Structures are given as structure tokens and as C-alpha cells.
Amino acid sequence: MVKSVKGMNALGGLVYSTEAGRTCPGCRQPVASCICKASALPEGDGIxxxxxxxxxxxxxxxxxxxxxxxxxxxxxxxxxxxxxxxxxxxxxxxxxxxxxxxxxxxxxxxxxxxxxxxxxxxx
CATH class of the missing domain: 3.30.780.10 (SUI1-like domain)
Known part of the structure; x- marks a missing residue:
């Protein structure tokens, strides 16, 4: 079962699925197997x-x-x-x-x- 929210497209898509749990809004994969987080660095100026x-x-x-x-x-x-x-x-x-x-x-x-x-x- 997929939980949906009114205006979901404006919010970035699927957030939680009872089959896979939390999903990444960037790659739409389960958080545990997210492929976009490996290349993402935290924000900051390096100090x-x-x-x-x-x-x-x-x-x-x-x-x-x-x-x-x-x-x-x-x-x-x-x-x-x-x-x-x-x-x-x-x-x-x-x-x-x-x-x-x-x-x-x-x-x-x-x-x-x-x-x-x-x-x-x-x-």
C-alpha cells in the first residue's frame, strides 16, 4: 500500500511505502539503497x-x-x-x-x- 498526500507532486513525490519503508525523494529508491546520497556532500563552506x-x-x-x-x-x-x-x-x-x-x-x-x-x- 502506498500512502499519498494531496499535492504529492508539488512536495517531491513518494515519501513512504509500506513495502519498502522510507524512500529517497531524489532517486525514489528505499533510503537503505539510495543511489544519490553517495555522491551528495553536506552543505557548508568547508570551515x-x-x-x-x-x-x-x-x-x-x-x-x-x-x-x-x-x-x-x-x-x-x-x-x-x-x-x-x-x-x-x-x-x-x-x-x-x-x-x-x-x-x-x-x-x-x-x-x-x-x-x-x-x-x-x-x-
Whole structure:
């Protein structure tokens, strides 16, 4: 069964099918076997913006790194290296690396040493 929405063509096409689950609006394939996401890079200017956030996290501090023009696999590898360097946990979500704790200065310095352009963002 295919779920449809009035004006679906204006919205970009099929979004969900009970047979295959979520579908990519670009190639109309199931998200797991999407062929267009492999060539797509995240948006940004290539400068790593490192910021410290607490909003919406129950008061917990998280350091985020965004703006890098890397593939999802490269972001995941870089996130693992950052977690090892900082000695803490974290994750990669939607092109943003999240590191638990306040490690903004350490991450900015390490990214610069590794050859990335980086700058502190926010307060």
C-alpha cells in the first residue's frame, strides 16, 4: 500500500511505502539503497565550526562540529578520532559531529593540527 498526500507532486513525490519503508525523494529508491546520497556532500563552506551547546539536552554540555565537506563515512571516522582524542563519547548526526562535554578548545586546536580550517562559533 502506498500512502499519498494531496499535492504529492508539488512536495517531491513518494515519501513512504509500506513495502519498502522510507524512500529517497531524489532517486525514489528505499533510503537503505539510495543511489544519490553517495555522491551528495553536506552543505557548508568547508570551515569547521566548533560550538558548545546545552539547549535541548537536559542541561548536558555537548560540543558540536559542523560545516565540514566530508562524506558520511569520513565524518564517522573523524568523529571516532575526536572521541578518542577527547576521551569521551559522542555521535554523528545529520552531518554534525557531537562530542559529549565541553571540549571546544581542544577540538579546535586538534582540527587545525590535522589541516582543517576551524573556528569557534557561539559563546
Amino acid at each position: 569547521a565550526r566548533v560550538r558548545r551547546e546545552t539547549k535541548g539536552r537536559g542541561g548536558k554540555t555537548v560540543t558540536t562540529v559542523s560545516g565540514l565537506l566530508l562524506s558520511p563515512e569520513e565524518l564517522k571516522t573523524l568523529g571516532k578520532k575526536l572521541k578518542t582524542r577527547c576521551g569521551c563519547g559522542g555521535s554523528v548526526k545529520e552531518g554534525v559531529i557531537e562530542i559529549q562535554g565541553d571540549h571546544a578548545e581542544l577540538i579546535t586546536a586538534w582540527l587545525t593540527e590535522q589541516g582543517f580550517q576551524s573556528k569557534r562559533a557561539g559563546g
